[in-house]
Amino acid sequence: MQNTNVAYDSKVEGEIIVTQADAVINWIRKHSVWPMPMGLACCAIELMAVGASRFDISRFGMEVMRFSPRQADCMIVSGTVTYKMAEVIRRIYEQMAEPKWVVAMGACASTGGMYRSYATLQGVDRIIPVDVYVSGCPPRPEALLDAMIKLQDKIGRERSVKNLTARNAKPTKEGSLALAGAGKES
Numbered sequence: 001m002q003n004t005n006v007a008y009d010s011k012v013e014g015e016i017i018v019t020q021a022d023a024v025i026n027w028i029r030k031h032s033v034w035p036m037p038m039g040l041a042c043c044a045i046e047l048m049a050v051g052a053s054r055f056d057i058s059r060f061g062m063e064v065m066r067f068s069p070r071q072a073d074c075m076i077v078s079g080t081v082t083y084k085m086a087e088v089i090r091r092i093y094e095q096m097a098e099p100k101w102v103v104a105m106g107a108c109a110s111t112g113g114m115y116r117s118y119a120t121l122q123g124v125d126r127i128i129p130v131d132v133y134v135s136g137c138p139p140r141p142e143a144l145l146d147a148m149i150k151l152q153d154k155i156g157r158e159r160s161v162k163n164l165t166a167r168n169a170k171p172t173k174e175g176s177l178a179l180a181g182a183g184k185e186s
């Protein structure tokens with residue numbers, strides 16, 4: 001059954017729009033993704049291209065790239081993940097506030113690519129959860145944009161209120177559950 005996210009009744013005085021909390025939260029989140037550009041190798045050049053005028057990632061509200069994990073909610077892993085960098089990637093991911101998402105851009109980030117060697121991690125999903133994979137070596141900027149649109153779709157389907165409650169629910173002394181706060185942790 002198709003869910004209707006917005007109900008509008010012009011006969012209601014004050015022109016009230018009724019909707020679901022999930023729909024509003026997800027709508028805001030998916031149109032204001034702040035990427036953390038984890039550029040590790042050649043794929044990063046294509047990642048830079050999506051920020052330029054020709055591809056213009058700002059059309060999707062994602063142009064605010066942040067190099068501080070405290071200010072980003074989507075890590076775009078673009079390039080070869082060596083074991084030397086794996087620990088750093090994991091640490092930066094853990095420093096990012098919830099909710100957060102990960103895009104594995106290119107063959108190397110997704111599977112290790114052609115580097116089947118002792119120095120290369122065979123896919124970044126071995127250390128952090130990945131939401132969207134992008135194929136290609138390197139993927140075109142359009143492919144990354146397509147992945148970001150898919151990520152938007154995924155964010156749009158999340159049970160945000162339920163997740164928020166589950167994430168912040170902490171047992172009290174009485175044994176009941178209480179919300180420890182709302183929104184992103186800082």
Ligand code: SF4
Pocket residue numbers: 041042043044078079080106107108109113136137138139
């Ligand atoms: S997938 Fe290809 S272009 Fe991307 S980092 Fe690996 S070797 Fe470079």
